[in-house]
Amino acid sequence: MEFPTSKKELERLGWDYIDVILITGDAYIDHPSFGVAIIARVLQKLGYKVAIVPQPNWRDDLRDFKKLGAPRLFFGISAGSMDSMVNHYTATKRLRSDDAYTPGGLAGQRPDYACIVYANIVRQLYPSTPIVLGGIEASLRRFAHYDYWSDRVKQSILLESKADLLVYGMGEQAITDIAIQLDNGIPVQNIRSAPQTAYSVSSQLDLPNNCIELHSYEECSTNKKAYAENFKIIEEQSNSWKAQKIAQKIGDRYVVVNEPYELYTEAELDAIYALPYTRQPHSRYAKKPPIPAFEMIKHSVTMHRGCFGGCSFCTISAHQGKFVVSRSKQSILQELSDISSMPYFKGHITDLGGPSANMYRMQGKNLELCRVCKRASCLFPAKCKNLNDDHCHLIALYKESVQIPGIKHVTIGSGIRLDLLQGSKTEREYTSLLLQKHVSGRLKVAPEHTEPEVLSLMRKPPFASFEAFKKVFDEHNAQFGLRQQLIPYFISSHPGCSAQDMKHLSNQLRNLQLMPEQVQDFTPTPMTLATVMYYTGLNPYTGKPLFSAKTKAEKDAQKSSFFWYTQKGYRK
DSSP states (O other), rough: OOOOHHHHHHHHHHHHHEEEEEEEESSSSSSTTHHHHHHHHHHTTTTTOOOEEEEESSSSHHHHTTTTTSSSEEEEEEEESSOOHHHHHHHHHOSSOOOOGGGGSSSOOOOOTHHHHHHHHHHHTTSSEEEOHHHHHHHHTTTSSTTTTTTTTEHHHHHHTTTEEEEEEOOHHHHHHHHHOOOOOOOGGGOOOOOOOEEESSOOGGGTTTTTEEOOOHHHHHHHHHHHHHHHHHHHHHOOOSOEEEEETTTOOHHHHHOOOOOOOOHHHHHHHHHHOOOOEOOOGGTTOOOHHHHHHEEEOEEEEEOOOOOOOHHHHHHSSSEEEEOOHHHHHHHHHHHSSSOOSSSEEEEEEEESOOOOOOOOOSHHHHHOOSOOOOOSSSOOOOOOOOOHHHHHHHHHTTTTTTTTTTTOOOOOOOHHHHTTHHHHHHHHHHHHHOOOOOOEEEEEOSSHHHHHHHHHHHHHHEEEEEEEHHHHHHHHOOOOOEEEEEEEETTOHHHHHHHHHHHHHHTTOOOOOOOOEEEOOOTOHHHHHHSSOOOTTTOOOOOOSSSHHHHHHHHHHGGGGSSTTTOO
């Protein structure tokens, strides 16, 4: 069954009420790679009637927000699978010409700061109906945060949106808790104990016990050192097995962010991916052009959640958490079998992945040590000795996946962590299997830079790690007569990177004859260490000042260093 998106579809189902209406900035695709689809199916399993309003028009008479009326329990609002500002603008703040989450890649189908715009419209139309924010935009903007696009510190999105509650991270458990409490007649203003949610109160006296209080929004707006100090606390709690509640004063209110839930069990995660997704875009798009994001992931499978890499420029651990939770092999193989029976499937699985493709089933050998650990990364400055880096589960999964009838090839589209692979007891076996049978012509890896100081600020391994892997990669190509490409990803203009660093990088790439096709300009996004360094000009952990390229000229100069082979005088 498809979830209804219009009045006609409601009538066909014979529904005379809706429990929950989910509003999203993405086109509606009923696939477990999309958060709104998962939340809808989780609520459906609980017996609730759910409708979805995808990409509503916020510019006209607001008919898209009115057409289904008010739900019985609440509106759930998300900007979509990306922060709307990242979706809209490049690192140089130029408007993007496309949107992968819209039919035909058409841009302009969601507003800037989509959560705020949608929620304010709903509040205006339905002042008494509870509003719950969720998704990555809400999750990463739950505290006062530096916003690159307005170049200022903004208050918590919870207050700016006038929502009642905010769900951060992977929200299945929180949204379940909220729905059940509202259904039991508890007023939304009394829902205060649900983990992984944020709410606001008017007095310091209303703050929970044992709550960490951050520097206020007002102080962070004028004092960059205070902002940096806040980040250290937020990151430490985000990476703790058992975190504390955190509060921040914003104007005359306090935003309280509750601790997260306990980690999912394998069975709980399996159950989410076993829900009856159609794995297709909604039928409303039947006569519209393909949705690029769906075309990219429709033959892929997510194996796990969470990432313990802790890269300073990445938001994954702030959203999904540091600790990896994996699905069972049986669950993954069942999904692969389901894909193989889809009418559009031609035999090629494009990815068995996750935030990092080779973190599947990896966690601490002694979980008691993990429970008290507060490191942001299990791989930096060196691989944790307590980390089980055995790739045996992945090896077994790769081998069994290609035995499923109808599956001809399984390739790995997500990037792999070289420093996780290197030094493991299964390094040689995994590398050989991967390179011989599971690379579709190109393998993505992310050295990000060449210079030690910059890599340290990124929380990435030395460049020698990439060089060692490239040697193995080239040897395998020669040994087995392969013509595969190693695609290294790099970031330009990362905080702490100087013009001298870029000169050294250019020389390194020239010596190795590496010719990057694409380089990602650093984009400051809320709730990352790199963004804090960019905004404050300080390393919050050392207090050391550092340079960031900010002007167009500085950014262009750094980026051009990667393309040494285009410079005058170079001949192939």
